[in-house]
Amino acid sequence: MVCSEFAGCNEAMQGVIRYNPFSNVGFIEAMDQAMSLTPEDKERRMMLTYEHITKSSMTQWIDGFLTDLKHSFNPGQTSYYLGINFSKKAKHKKVNRLMQVRQGFKKLNIENCSTSLLRSNKCAIIIEIESLPNVKFSRHSVPTADVIETIHGLLIDKRNTIIIVGKQTRETLLNWFGRTHSFNGNELWFAAESGYLYKAGIKENWQKLTELENVSWIPQARKIMEAYVNNIDGAFIEERQSCISFNYKNADQEHGTMFIHDLYNLLDKSLKGTNTEIIYGNGFLEAKASTVRKEKLIELLLSKLTTSSKLDYLFYLGNDSSDEPVYELLKSERAKNMFFESHSNKFICSLEKKPSEADFYLEDVDSVRSILEKFYNNTKKKKKIRSFADLTKITNSIAIESQRLKKGTVNASSIANLNQ
Template structure:
């Protein structure tokens, strides 16, 4: 299928894209990112990209972005000219190349990434064009000055060890954070972003970013395309919050990841750590609904996906059919005849635990002397991906331990440990898998590790062959610290640091009954063969589609600078309340209802002195003096404070404690929500709250006349939230037969009488005006938090009940751009006061005219 982005990718390769690019970009405008300034998408433009159809119907491209392209590059000599040329072919061992197997057949896949080979700058344009034409690959060429600091510096020396739980306690123990390396990391991510922007059509394309090398890339793409459908998958572990919080740029990375729509991890543990970091450092709480985990972030729901990747079954079976491999199997069977082979296949890496595996093998042979001369550990060491003193030290330890063990326990013709440190092809590795009794993985920390999967498939044999149809057997000893461990329920799980336990697990793996080995193998093969790389890719992409289904139905704003940039997604009808609109309606109205929250609406939340200023008192008095107006302050605060603060406003109505106490004028008595209400429930609720307060440092109890509130904003975020959930259940159980409601809010748990809401206050005001034949034909209701949403809902209900005139003079307004049941917003308390002042001026001029 021809891409909707470009009729032919050759046009892009030849540089013939500007004429086609600009019309597409006009459909999807860029957003300014000046601090404090919101650049709103034009209504007509917003409608032009909206769609009620599922994205899979219109989209036909996926852009896969990874640190390296799934290509192999070699230098070849042109037979005719003798000139050195670059020759490229697909790297079939790359996980990214197999992503396409899980996508719809008609979907086009474009790859963006760097090359493993170093391309001379004079050749880069020609190579780029050739890769785009032949492979649909877009290479990102990083300058050497950036490449070394980005990859070998920030990625490998800092992020990689830290994400594997190793902190740089000293200068020689891993790399410490270096601002210059971080800047190189950011610069490299910008280069990748530029390459994506060159080929992207934001209307139809999906972007799938991979791994820790590109964690800030989502921010750079989101700055350009607010509604871009974008996923990110982390292939390494994500550390616990106690480790991650040591990163000086911790919030920058988290916020960048939250600019993606779906963030994926191999295991629940990794996802749980990410969610814990979002909670502790950004104050975000996740929700689980119908099996899906989501984080609410400025009106957007960021999905969290948990799905271990798999292997490519077709590739593995192709390897097994390889005639070269078949002869290698016979060679190995002869070489290890009469031996029980335990196999390890690991990168030369500090986290693979090969040194611990060697020691466990020694312990097993010493504990079970009968295995001497029979059990052999064959350890294949893949070339190291990183470099440094730590890798060299681990390699030296492995070699010295192996030599010592072979000298102590070996005999002529028998070496307990065989190290293979030369590069092996997948066919050669498959031969070792085939002849091994057990595969041993003792990594101390690993993102996924597909070695056990490959081993199980090779032990099964080629589908349809006589060997595969007969019962097969295999055994796995797997570290509990690797990502594949949870999915291999039949494996013997070990703590690799416990060498004795690992030794016993290895002995069990080779001494267990054949029937048990067959049962475990059958269970593992069923899982591995059905949860392959295509299943993983398909599952992730389907969740990405589901997460992004409402992208074009929301209005979006891009706000913030640098890594503080984020997109605010709001209802299409949500708009800013302008003076022109409201003042015109105000002048025409005869019966006005004005309902104002206090904290966060006319009083800034950050203010220490909570008393209203003289300016606010003056404005409210001007509004109250207009006989057409019914003005109320509706607050959660106590009636004593509100009555004292607004004593100069004699005609102001006040609803205190969310409406439990209410009075219409300053000289009237307070009305209560329910006469002769019993508060015996407080004697039941307060001891429960006191119990949690004593065990939760930083928490406190606020006692109101009608309610009890437990505050935990000063407590440890995670512990406070956990205690709040526990308290909520505890209070609901204790107060099940009492006429109260138990509600959770932002860092609070509140117990109050049933039916006490700001919505009930609004209802009483509207109905009272209706009974007095002063049906409200103008309503202004302003609030900033969750409790004010009840008033916004009641306004809609009153319109349906015909208690309020159904016209365009109803203004439910929230403070700040955030998801709300209100149709309007003002940015802050300053704008609220300015608007009220303008309305007060109008009332003053009406009095003068009369």
């Protein structure tokens, strides 16, 4: 039997000859191999397949699904993916599907989150660029102009630090978000190529999170992805220094999703032993160097941000599987002691409801737009409140210094500086 490597029975029938249906050469080679088999080899392969068919029945298949359904509801459990084995012998071969979301993982209260920003003194807002509303049918998920303006608007208050994390190149991020001037000395921070490169402000130089040891696996991954790009309309490949992505965001959703799990499995097998990690995202699949870890990046940036004082507000919005270790880091006691005040407010979120270690989720990109607008409105309020408080403080200081001047305990130049 010659069987597509993407067919469900392929995992169970050990005697079949497998081929990639997207590859004409692969199909020809499989047919040639099948016709070249010796009678003994044909019989051996037939018996392997026959053994599985005779021992497995439709009743067993249905029982397996009913068993999964029975175990799918357990309120005490945390989020998990349940692996379903096609074969008891092939325990390493699993298909993962969502069975349950843990308790406590709830929809973000946008009003509460934005109001907390208003009451805070040192804030960090970290956003994965793929979570932002983007221009429809844009090839590279370009954020909409209004969202970019809103993000820049958050910089009017020095107490806000905005960090944009993306899988795009540094040139692309600066082209979308970069400006040659700052807002009251406040600037955006960037992380490009999923964290391989970072920049703590426009005036700072780009830095590497780690040195890449070997990226010879990228051409190998590209070759595998190209077979799928040629067969999925709207899909394309993005290649960078530390990673390569298969982007199917603009492809037919059902068609793209149908093959993405097969592409994942094929990449996982082909890149085994190459020190790589494969990331699932919203409309993309990325293979990257495993030394480039987002949690290390976030820890580094928070360390830079809290050199003088700790944070009392954090909003983190992630979107793909590489954010899960970040959620765990931000909720850890270690991070709490290093980066946050005891009374800090932390809103650790993921986009869409899915199994996650995040505390909250936002339903869609429209919810992201809403909360950014709330942030901007409250930032303007906060700046006004702070300006009035600072004016009152300065006025009181002038009065005190004037009294001291009359008593001869202070120089007139001090009053002049305060008046300025």
